[in-house]
Amino acid sequence: MEELLRRSEKLTTVGQLAAGVAHEIRNPLTTLRGFLQFQQQRNVLNLNHTDIMLSELDRINLIVSEFLILAKPQAVHFQKKDVRFILGDVISLLDSQANMVNIHFDTFFTQERCVIECEENHLKQVFINISKNAFEAMPSGGTIQLRIEIWNETYVRVQIIDQGHGIPAENIPMLGQPFYTDKETGTGLGLMVSQRIIHNHKGTLEITSVVNEGTTVTILLPVSPEGETEPSNGLIDI
Numbered sequence: 001m002e003e004l005l006r007r008s009e010k011l012t013t014v015g016q017l018a019a020g021v022a023h024e025i026r027n028p029l030t031t032l033r034g035f036l037q038f039q040q041q042r043n044v045l046n047l048n049h050t051d052i053m054l055s056e057l058d059r060i061n062l063i064v065s066e067f068l069i070l071a072k073p074q075a076v077h078f079q080k081k082d083v084r085f086i087l088g089d090v091i092s093l094l095d096s097q098a099n100m101v102n103i104h105f106d107t108f109f110t111q112e113r114c115v116i117e118c119e120e121n122h123l124k125q126v127f128i129n130i131s132k133n134a135f136e137a138m139p140s141g142g143t144i145q146l147r148i149e150i151w152n153e154t155y156v157r158v159q160i161i162d163q164g165h166g167i168p169a170e171n172i173p174m175l176g177q178p179f180y181t182d183k184e185t186g187t188g189l190g191l192m193v194s195q196r197i198i199h200n201h202k203g204t205l206e207i208t209s210v211v212n213e214g215t216t217v218t219i220l221l222p223v224s225p226e227g228e229t230e231p232s233n234g235l236i237d238i
């Protein structure tokens, strides 16, 4: 009964979100339709318009793909894995992109095992979303510290610490609310999706920030009892 209740609650929230996503997609669709109609009526190809149309299409694509990870119907498959390897894979994926914008990762990985029960691809998505926010907060580059350690013997603690522009205190409560963004091309879905994924892992995600100094994202994930672990799959497959 409880399980059923939880399932139906989950469906309602995903349903509500879907309504929000539909709304967000309607805006760029309206723009696209307007420009297409203009070009059809005048029988001209306006390159400025096609640029805007392409970026509106990209925006639709981004919104849909960020949302899809939550809406995917197949069962989530949890496995015992070491978070150090999962974060390591994400760093290799983002490192060259980071170097191009003058951002460097400074890592501290504990020597202790950091095994948790997780859905690896979902967790990678969380680390990617948070690292991307850190990149975007440091337009002139800087260092992102990544720390993994065992916390109180019961949690794996992951911290992503940037030196970006920070978040004013009054905006902290908005973080994680769907579609909250201060970026021109942001979706406002990254943190909401990340929080939900961490919640599904029975963990917590906390953000602290000092304006003009930087932002720290702290994730706690419950350590899994000893046992065989699966190797990380190395690939991003979402």
Ligand code: ADP
Binding pocket: 129, 133, 134, 137, 162, 164, 165, 166, 167, 175, 176, 180, 181, 182, 183, 185, 186, 187, 188, 189, 190, 191, 192, 215
């Ligand atoms: P998006 O990145 O599309 O705006 P997110 O959900 O990832 O959506 O983030 C929501 C908002 O939270 C961002 O627009 C930004 O205002 C704020 N934010 C998140 N992470 C950071 C960070 N590391 N530094 C500064 N602001 C941040």
Ligand code: MG
Binding pocket: 129, 132, 133, 190, 191
């Ligand atoms: Mg983001």
